[in-house]
Amino acid sequence: MRKNRVAEILQVRYPIIEGGMAYVGNGELAAAVSNAGGFGQVAASGRTPEDFEEQIQIASSRTDKPFGVNIPISKYFVNDSYFRVVEAHKDRIQAISLGSGDPRPYIPYFKELGLKVMVLVGSVKHAVNAEKSGADIVICEGFEAGGRNSPFELTLFSLVPQVRRAVRIPVVAAGGIVTGHGVVAAMALGAEGVQMGTRFIATKECPAHEHYKRKLLEAEDNDTVIIERSIGGVNRVLNTPYVNQITELEKNQPAFDQLYPLINGRRNRIAAIDGHINDGWLHAGQSVGLITSIMSAGEVIQQILQEVKECGLRLNQSLEELLATD
Numbered sequence: 001m002r003k004n005r006v007a008e009i010l011q012v013r014y015p016i017i018e019g020g021m022a023y024v025g026n027g028e029l030a031a032a033v034s035n036a037g038g039f040g041q042v043a044a045s046g047r048t049p050e051d052f053e054e055q056i057q058i059a060s061s062r063t064d065k066p067f068g069v070n071i072p073i074s075k076y077f078v079n080d081s082y083f084r085v086v087e088a089h090k091d092r093i094q095a096i097s098l099g100s101g102d103p104r105p106y107i108p109y110f111k112e113l114g115l116k117v118m119v120l121v122g123s124v125k126h127a128v129n130a131e132k133s134g135a136d137i138v139i140c141e142g143f144e145a146g147g148r149n150s151p152f153e154l155t156l157f158s159l160v161p162q163v164r165r166a167v168r169i170p171v172v173a174a175g176g177i178v179t180g181h182g183v184v185a186a187m188a189l190g191a192e193g194v195q196m197g198t199r200f201i202a203t204k205e206c207p208a209h210e211h212y213k214r215k216l217l218e219a220e221d222n223d224t225v226i227i228e229r230s231i232g233g234v235n236r237v238l239n240t241p242y243v244n245q246i247t248e249l250e251k252n253q254p255a256f257d258q259l260y261p262l263i264n265g266r267r268n269r270i271a272a273i274d275g276h277i278n279d280g281w282l283h284a285g286q287s288v289g290l291i292t293s294i295m296s297a298g299e300v301i302q303q304i305l306q307e308v309k310e311c312g313l314r315l316n317q318s319l320e321e322l323l324a325t326d
């Protein structure tokens, strides 16, 4: 049987990736996902270079399976300190995912280190550019996704098939995938793997505060909102009373200095890690309403695989009915 290309590139059993996640994507969670046959990632975002390195060491000590790291391409992260950490641990890191900014100048550097490179994209043009620059995988992130999204705001349903048609390298779908049904749908559109963020926060191994996890369980379909549009950003977060202050302020086009104290990363940390949800904001994707329990990362992956099987069987039947001629 032909092997799934994403699983082959990442050297994992299942093409299920834990997306890089600021503050909450630590070494313990990455190892748990990788131990369950998926691909865990340690995020640089929200970490000093020292903390980033420590989390890579924790992941290494807790799994002998491949895992990756995530670095946003921005002034803050594209510097010697973070790159040196990756270089020091290159033998243990299977792949790096690059989000935000323009990854093209950095892809050859990471390829030379021997890493596989995944690039997050929100448009066909960016996917084609990533492929031309040597990326091994493109991760299409739809507007449904938790966290900072592409300004193009394309939904996964539109993005994946158009990117799939434009590139030869494997496409991974990210944004709004929480169940096996989402995985099957993504694959029907042409994805060869999935990346999930929000679902992995509601796990036992995730360092997110229990208040954050409880908020995810309580949230319904329309409980996420976009903030930072007034400064050209697209940041999908849970719609809490704290966030309401931000959205109200943004209606009046505030000056950056007025908005920044409310939207900075420290405000994310205060809520996500310390649990002060009235003093900070929390990322979540639009499918958050499908999350109904806190499980281990391994149980999440097993449940998804079971759902993939069940959904596949049901889908076969539905398609037979659709195509039946009388």
Ligand SMILES: Cc1cc2nc3c(=O)[nH]c(=O)nc-3n(C[C@H](O)[C@H](O)[C@H](O)COP(=O)(O)O)c2cc1C
Binding pocket: 018, 019, 020, 021, 022, 024, 043, 044, 045, 070, 071, 072, 098, 099, 100, 120, 141, 144, 145, 146, 147, 148, 174, 175, 176, 177, 195, 196, 197, 198, 199, 283, 284, 285, 286, 287
């Ligand atoms: C809490 C949180 C933090 C995130 N931080 C990052 C990050 O630092 N770098 C990045 O490339 N993507 C980041 N993302 C996006 C995820 O990697 C992933 O693509 C996204 O969560 C997928 O959508 P979903 O949440 O609907 O599953 C973050 C998402 C969440 C929920």
